[in-house]
Amino acid sequence: MRQTSSKRKAIEFSPYLVGTMRLGKWGENFNTKQWLEFIEKSLALGLKDFDHADIYGDYTTEADFGKVLKENPHLRNEMQITTKCGIRMPAEKRPKNKMKTYDSGDKYILQSVENSLRNLQTDYIDVLLLHRPDFLMNPNEIAETFEKLRDDGKVRFFGVSNFTTSQFEMINSVFPLITHxxxxSISHLNPFEDGTLDQLLVKNIRPTVWSPLGGGNLKQKENYKLNQELDKVFGILCEKYEVNTAQLMLLFLKKHPSGIIPVLGTSKPVRLEEALEIDSKNMEKEDWYALYSATKGEELP
Structure with missing residues (x-):
């Protein structure tokens, strides 16, 4: 196994990443003026990190964002851009993709980065993530590709997304990753239980988290008694901390010592403002476990 002598460098993220997935073709379908207004408002709030993926909007959202940077190049120095690659998806922009697959080969990563740089109208990407684990990935090949991109000044930092702990370690052992x-969310507790957050905490690597509000679907189980108990706990704690449901769910994540950074998928600046309002609050441990237990529908063993 190839070893790296590179030390992990630090990156300073905003309290939240601003997600772009639902701002383009897959959601609000912002025009350039709306993109500009949203970006400027996010920056004014101190949220400088924007989360992308090449596939968003069927491979169109990066270019929509890039139009703003082309017309307002000064904004690039005020922000950090995260984007992802590694998913081959059938789309009009990718006619050669016959079916959805994962690809972490050197040629595909290098070409994906060139596409993202062109679409985003930038000379470099701050953070590049492998979007999904390629079951045929070669960690040494990935490390060499990452090194080339870093040495060429095209990508500053690297991470992965949706990997298992062993897959993360396989890459991190040969190239230093800065996030996973x-x-x-309260409705997706797996990372608290399967070692994912434990691993990142031990390595002092801060996780970024997608769907921190559970996709707005807190009550996933058709269990009236369970949902009643969940409503009761949420009601008590929302009143105690003077927050709404979404803010309480963010407080739950931010309590974890790994330093979770949620990716906010909203198109409404007021939601960004509400998220920032909780930064001075700290959920008590007993309340954290009250939410955890209510969601599980049972007391701790």
């Missing part, structure tokens, strides 16, 4: 983007 995972799904986590």
């Amino acid at each position: 983007q995972i799904e986590a």
Whole structure:
């Protein structure tokens, strides 16, 4: 196994990443003026990190964002851009993709980065993530590709998304990763239980988290008694901390010592403002476990 002598460098993220997935073709379908207004408002709030993926909007959202940077190049120095690659998806922009597959080969990563640089109208990407684990990935090949991108000044930092702990370690052992983007929320507790957050905490690597509000679907189980108990706990704690449901769910994540950074998928600046309002609050441990237990529908063993 190839070893790296590179030391992990630090990156300073905003308290939240601003997600772009639902701002383009897959959601609000912002025009350039709306993109500009949203970006400027995010920056004014101190949220400088924007989360992308090449596939968003069927491979169109990066270019929509890039139009703003082309017309307002000064904004690039005020922000950090995260984007992802590694998913081959059938789309009009990718006619050669016959079916959805994962690809972490050197040629595909290098070409994906060139596409993202062109679409985003930038000379470099701050953070590049492998979007999904390629079951045929070669960690040494990935490390060499990452080194080339870093040495060429095209990507500053690297991470992965949706990997298992062993897959993360396989890459991190040969090239220093600076984050792991995972799904986590009150309604998706797996990372708290399967070692994912434990691993990142031990390595002092901060996770970024997609769908921190559970996709707005807190009550996933058709269990009236369970949902009643969940409503009761949420009601008590929302009143105690003077927050709404979404803010309480963010407080739950931010309590974890790994330093979780949620990716906010909203198109409404007021939601960004509400998220920032909780930064001075700290959930008590007993309340954290009250939410955890209510969601599980049972007391701790």
